Amino acid sequence: MTTVYEAAKSKKAEARQGSMFALETLCELLGRQFEPYVIQTLPFLLICFSDSSDDVRRAPLAPPASL
Numbered sequence: 001m002t003t004v005y006e007a008a009k010s011k012k013a014e015a016r017q018g019s020m021f022a023l024e025t026l027c028e029l030l031g032r033q034f035e036p037y038v039i040q041t042l043p044f045l046l047i048c049f050s051d052s053s054d055d056v057r058r059a060p061l062a063p064p065a066s067l
Contacts, residue, residue: 001037008044013053020048020059
């Protein structure tokens with residue numbers, strides 16, 4: 001999870017977008033087992049919702065839908 005968090009804080013849009021895709025994958029694969037981590041991911045999701053890159057702004061839509 002540390003790597004995903006670091007990517008979410010990256011200056012590169014591709015890394016931030018990739019971190020959102022990683023969260024989506026974790027949500028889909030782990031399902032309810034991922035729920036304890038959701039609280040920790042909320043700040044990154046909210047930051048990405050307001051990102052300057054369109055691709056990054058659209059990426060956080062998938063993880064919540066996966067849960």
